[in-house]
Amino acid sequence: MEHATIVAIATAPGRGAIGVIRVSGPRAKAVLQRLAPGLSPVPRVATLSTLRVDEAVVDQALVLFFPGPKSFTGEDVVELHTHGAPRLLNVVVQAALREPEVRLAGPGEFTRRALMNGRVDLTRAEAIVDLVEARSEAEVKSAAARLEGALARVLEELYQPLLQLSAELEGTLDFPDDAEDVGSCAPVLNRCLEGARRLEASARAATQVRQGGLVVLYGPVNAGKSTLFNRLVGAARALVDDEPGTTRDALEATVEVGGQLVTLVDTAGLREGAGRVEALGMERTRQVLQEADVAVLLRPQDAGAELETWRAEVPDERRLEVVGKADLLDRAGSVPAVSGLNGTGVEALLALISARLGTFDGEALVAGARHLEALIRVREALERARDALVGSTVEVVAGEVSLALSALGEVMGLDVSQARLDALFARFCIGK
Numbered sequence: 259m260e261h262a263t264i265v266a267i268a269t270a271p272g273r274g275a276i277g278v279i280r281v282s283g284p285r286a287k288a289v290l291q292r293l294a295p296g297l298s299p300v301p302r303v304a305t306l307s308t309l310r311v312d313e314a315v316v317d318q319a320l321v322l323f324f325p326g327p328k329s330f331t332g333e334d335v336v337e338l339h340t341h342g343a344p345r346l347l348n349v350v351v352q353a354a355l356r357e358p359e360v361r362l363a364g365p366g367e368f369t370r371r372a373l374m375n376g377r378v379d380l381t382r383a384e385a386i387v388d389l390v391e392a393r394s395e396a397e398v399k400s401a402a403a404r405l406e407g408a409l410a411r412v413l414e415e416l417y418q419p420l421l422q423l424s425a426e427l428e429g430t431l432d433f434p435d436d437a438e439d440v441g442s443c444a445p446v447l448n449r450c451l452e453g454a455r456r457l458e459a460s461a462r463a464a465t466q467v468r469q470g471g472l473v474v475l476y477g478p479v480n481a482g483k484s485t486l487f488n489r490l491v492g493a494a495r496a497l498v499d500d501e502p503g504t505t506r507d508a509l510e511a512t513v514e515v516g517g518q519l520v521t522l523v524d525t526a527g528l529r530e531g532a533g534r535v536e537a538l539g540m541e542r543t544r545q546v547l548q549e550a551d552v553a554v555l556l557r558p559q560d561a562g563a564e565l566e567t568w569r570a571e572v573p574d575e576r577r578l579e580v581v582g583k584a585d586l587l588d589r590a591g592s593v594p595a596v597s598g599l600n601g602t603g604v605e606a607l608l609a610l611i612s613a614r615l616g617t618f619d620g621e622a623l624v625a626g627a628r629h630l631e632a633l634i635r636v637r638e639a640l641e642r643a644r645d646a647l648v649g650s651t652v653e654v655v656a657g658e659v660s661l662a663l664s665a666l667g668e669v670m671g672l673d674v675s676q677a678r679l680d681a682l683f684a685r686f687c688i689g690k
């Protein structure tokens with residue numbers, strides 16, 4: 259057990275309105291006494307206080323004291339909300355470090371202490387990193403739901419009956435004479451299997467949330483794809499010119515559409531008789547179209563026989579057709595129109611894309627690839643257990659159930675290895 263007191267700047271580097279310094283450990287209060295002599299803080303109440311370093315006044319700060327064990331880390335915690343000046347924050351941290359047994363915190367060390375002291379469980383610790391790293395509203399919601407404990411509860415709902423089932427099967431092994439027919443386990447086992455399948459589906463949905471959708475702009479040359487791309491990205495990323503065949507390489511950017519992360523791709527326009535490099539570009543367009551979740555066909559209002567060839571590039575269910583250069587149209591058609599130049603119809607297009615991608619439904623609770631992999635093992639083991647009910651021995655069924663149980667335990671963090679903790683906390687920033 260380590261007894262060092264740790265200190266770190268908890269806010270992002272650089273200037274800001276406020277900067278927060280966090281201190282945790284047995285000497286947290288001593289650090290506070292050094293910086294704000296004479297202050298006797300009321301637990302969990304913000305107090306405006308003068309901070310001093312070597313007698314000199316350095317700032318007016320809001321001071322908070324959270325006595326352990328009812329604090330974030332489970333230890334005594336002090337938070338100093340100073341003005342957000344990087345030099346000032348450093349001066350205060352350096353002063354704190356002069357207190358004996360105080361050192362700088364490593365990445366994620368506050369959360370790690372919270373985990374060690376039972377203040378958060380692993381699913382919540384992981385949710386904290388995901389929340390900090392979230393790139394879209396959907397990721398924020400997924401991480402926040404896990405932080406609130408939703409994942410822990412759902413896992414527990416599967417874990418408890420599985421644990422009981424496992425105990426019963428082991429009992430049967432120990433006292434074979436009392437053995438009922440192993441088939442009597444079937445209802446419970448099937449319910450567990452259902453639960454495991456739901457969790458797996460949720461993990462797949464979460465992977466989708468993390469990766470986001472792939473939206474590809476395609477269509478004939480000069481349709482205005484790059485202009486629209488630039489408008490959606492909010493920056494002049496792609497070259498725009500009235501010469502057909504301007505874009506030759508697929509270009510991608512990450513944008514948020516309806517709260518979801520989307521990779522948006524601008525592609526080389528399609529036409530007959532393109533030169534060699536342009537033809538290579540069109541080849542690339544066709545490749546990325548295969549993977550697209552939504553392919554936006556941007557085309558002129560009056561398209562002739564070519565329209566069917568453009569449509570044929572992508573199956574109907576993944577294609578969204580829009581007419582470009584809406585600002586030049588004198589009559590509205592049946593297909594929605596959009597102008598990358600002046601923004602007409604862009605909001606409506608985003609709404610259509612968002613509807614096609616589907617929205618985050620709160621089911622995407624499970625975090626990452628690691629969870630998905632373990633949950634697949636849970637489901638597979640339970641399927642084998644169910645199959646073994648007919649024509650196999652109790653040993654086999656019990657063995658599979660116990661495999662499922664330990665894979666589920668991995669997700670719950672019941673048996674966490676040091677290496678996995680190190681890997682998790684390496685993703686944290688200092689001060690978290």
Ligand SMILES: Nc1nc2c(ncn2[C@@H]2O[C@H](COP(=O)(O)OP(=O)(O)OP(=O)(O)O)[C@@H](O)[C@H]2O)c(=O)[nH]1
Nearest residue numbers: 479480481482483484485499503504505527598599
């Ligand atoms: N009036 C009007 N002109 C546009 C609009 N979008 C693009 N243009 C013009 O149309 C020409 C082609 O635009 P791009 O955005 O380069 O078209 P593209 O589809 O990327 O073309 P390629 O890369 O050659 O396939 C340029 O001269 C643009 O200024 C629009 O919404 N309205």
Ligand SMILES: [Mg+2]
Nearest residue numbers: 483484504505
């Ligand atoms: Mg282009």
